[in-house]
Amino acid sequence: MIPNLNPKKMKKMMKKMGMEMEELDAQEVIIRLSDREIVIENPTVNVVTAMGQKTYQIMGSESERILIPEEDVKMVAEQAGVSEDEAREALAKTNGDLAEAIMLLQEGK
Numbered sequence: 030m031i032p033n034l035n036p037k038k039m040k041k042m043m044k045k046m047g048m049e050m051e052e053l054d055a056q057e058v059i060i061r062l063s064d065r066e067i068v069i070e071n072p073t074v075n076v077v078t079a080m081g082q083k084t085y086q087i088m089g090s091e092s093e094r095i096l097i098p099e100e101d102v103k104m105v106a107e108q109a110g111v112s113e114d115e116a117r118e119a120l121a122k123t124n125g126d127l128a129e130a131i132m133l134l135q136e137g138k
Contacts, residue, residue, distance in 0.1 A: 048079040066094045095125050109134035
């Protein structure tokens with residue numbers, strides 16, 4: 030942003046350049062990657078439209094969630110002789126590390 034420029038003047042200037050900005054009333058933004066999700070809680074999301082293209086600007090505090098495939102949960106449950114819920118919990122504690130999750134569950138027996 031340009032310092033000392035009020036929002037009304039900024040919007041007017043952007044409109045002259047063929048740009049529009051809109052703030053979305055978002056509650057949560059989730060970015061899914063192949064192995065995890067980035068979660069942004071209570072975000073400020075602005076959409077800038079220029080030359081027919083939309084650009085999303087997201088600001089907020091983030092956290093990450095590891096995605097654990099169901100086949101991993103089933104395999105750990107089978108190998109450790111525990112329920113799928115226990116296997117899922119162990120995989121979450123070990124950030125998805127199969128061998129470490131199995132060892133953790135076997136130590137608890």
